[in-house]
Amino acid sequence: MGPRWKGKGFKAKALADPMSKVVLQLQSSLNQSNCEGFLCGCSVLLSVQAEQADLLNRSCFGEAMVTAEKDKQWFQLSLEEGFYLSYALKCLRIVEDKCLKSDEQLWQCMKSRSTLFPYFYKAYCHLRMKNWVVMSGITYGADFVAYRHHPELVHSEYAVIVSSEEEEGGANNRLRVWSDVHCATRLCGGVAKALLVLDISRNGHSADSLSCLESYTVKERTITRWNPEQCREDHTMVESENGAKEEI
Known part of the structure; x- marks a missing residue:
């Protein structure tokens, strides 16, 4: 985008x-x-x-x-x-x-x-360390929004959702069924953002001690809607035998 x-x-x-x-x-x-x-x-x-x-x-x-x-x-x-x-x-x-x-x-x-602080902090730190500006995404139904620079200069590019399958019920249970994914991508598309899902893996380590952060890993996934109109071949108008024009 x-x-x-x-x-x-x-x-x-x-x-x-x-x-x-x-x-x-x-x-x-x-x-x-x-x-x-x-x-x-x-x-x-x-x-x-x-x-x-x-x-x-x-x-x-x-x-x-x-x-x-x-x-x-x-x-x-x-x-x-x-x-x-x-x-x-x-x-x-x-x-x-x-x-x-x-x-x-x-x-x-x-x-x-x-209770979800370890996951949210790992996601926040992951993006901040890459020099993204990270702010609350509540306005867009997300956990965070990520900007390339200051919001006064540029619109946010990503609506970020934090997820983990290792936690009971998931660190974020909003994308477990297709209808949730569809709603999230429709909303992101409406505000010109890509949906970025950060999957946090504990790799078998608990959050009992701060040292667990070194073992946590982050997997990035972007999800966008497929727009068939952007993937069709060039349209050609032809004239049928009765004089009507048809698109192929």
Whole structure:
């Protein structure tokens, strides 16, 4: 399907400021300021200065919150975003009840809040490590949507569904029957996105310990609708004996 840039010159703008570079800048800035996030329910709250707020917006981590504070800005991160910044990028410390969490403790906390967290985080990390921008896909009936660059510059290319046949009932049970696949592909086609299914395999390892992530593997599958009109041979109009024109 390819990227659909939102304006003239946006592709060149994205190439001049690659997402990998922006994320590195964010990583460096958060490390220098020893930022702490606060685990609250199913999200991580983060208070940052103007520089970090700009980098968070540019790298598409979290959502800015409206507050009365003038010198600081608060961001709300998903569990996957918070854990990625803390564990994968090592640039965010996460606290719960004034207690700093180790990687292993944080893993257990995240799992207690969402039983599917190990699968969703592995999928999120898989795409982020490839420099895709990953955001919630709830608007499109998916788990995530993936952008080639910032959403202000380009439309998302993929609606992402996370799946695993090893979990009881599957990590995501929405594509078990043909009608579900048909609905998902119809919806994706209507919003000009390809359906990307990420099959997460535990390879016999449980999610009891954080070390399991090294053993998890991800298999990518794209599913698109077959459009017969795009696959037909060139149409030729012929005139029948009675003068009527027919298409062959």
